[in-house]
Amino acid sequence: MHKIRLNILGLSVSQTQSGAYALVLAEETGDRRIPIIIGPVEAQAIAIQLEGLKPPRPLTHDLFKNIAVAFDINISEVVIYKLEEGIFFSELVCEMGSQEIRIDSRTSDAVALALRFKCPIYTTEEILRKAGIILDPETPSDVEFGHDTAPNYKPESEFERYTVNELTDMMNESINNEDYERASRIRDEINRRKK
Numbered sequence: 311m312h313k314i315r316l317n318i319l320g321l322s323v324s325q326t327q328s329g330a331y332a333l334v335l336a337e338e339t340g341d342r343r344i345p346i347i348i349g350p351v352e353a354q355a356i357a358i359q360l361e362g363l364k365p366p367r368p369l370t371h372d373l374f375k376n377i378a379v380a381f382d383i384n385i386s387e388v389v390i391y392k393l394e395e396g397i398f399f400s401e402l403v404c405e406m407g408s409q410e411i412r413i414d415s416r417t418s419d420a421v422a423l424a425l426r427f428k429c430p431i432y433t434t435e436e437i438l439r440k441a442g443i444i445l446d447p448e449t450p451s452d453v454e455f456g457h458d459t460a461p462n463y464k465p466e467s468e469f470e471r472y473t474v475n476e477l478t479d480m481m482n483e484s485i486n487n488e489d490y491e492r493a494s495r496i497r498d499e500i501n502r503r504k505k
Contacts, residue, residue: 313389313432318360318421319343321353333421335390335431342442344390344433346398352418354490359425361494366486371422378427382406388420390433393440469499 316335324330324347331353335344348356355371368376378385384405392399400420402413415423424431469477477500484493 311391311434314338314340314435314438316344316390316431316433318356318425318431321357321360333418335421335433337438337442340438341444342438343444344398344438344441345443346417348418352416352422355422356418356425357494358490359422361490361497363485363490363493363497365488365490367488371419371426374423375426378404385423385427385429386410387429388415388424388431390417390420390431390437393437398437398441469496474500474503 315338317338319334319336322332322334324332327347330347330349333346333348333353333356335346337343355369358365358369359371365372385402386405387403388400389403390398390400398417400415400417402415402420402423404411404413421431469480472480477496481493481496481500484490484496
């Protein structure tokens with residue numbers, strides 16, 4: 311099986327399913343994109359890692375990584391190997407010593423773990439032919455990681471009246487309260503001001 315490497319292009323609110331998100335994976339050496347509908351919890355697990363946020367306590371995927379590392383198990387790659395009736399099937403390729411073990415996984419969980427283990431994500435040409443789309447480069451894309459991924463997003467003016475120090479305190483408080491969407495928006499406002 312010839313594998314094609316994918317990169318995470320971003321997350322956006324799903325236009326087709328209420329309360330869901332679209333995870334968009336991009337072909338590394340081509341123009342095709344694979345949109346995958348995922349739930350809000352899975353989107354949050356991916357967003358936290360993409361944003362570089364550090365929760366005060368380990369989330370489920372962080373706990374999985376901690377256990378794997380404690381038992382000397384490494385995830386070397388993620389493979390999206392099948393698309394059947396609109397559902398993507400993935401597996402984790404794990405290494406334990408000289409042994410390779412493949413573990414079935416939901417694609418959203420596999421991507422969340424790939425980010426934590428910093429391992430590549432692959433798929434096949436067949437899946438890219440079936441599910442791949444090519445976005446028109448002339449059309450602005452709403453498929454990007456940023457404000458539009460937060461379910462309760464409010465415009466930047468929500469934080470304009472605060473100083474950077476106040477925003478930093480608010481961001482830390484949001485992280486401690488496990489309100490990662492709000493922490494992400496505050497961090498974006500701080501970064502916007504630093505430009």
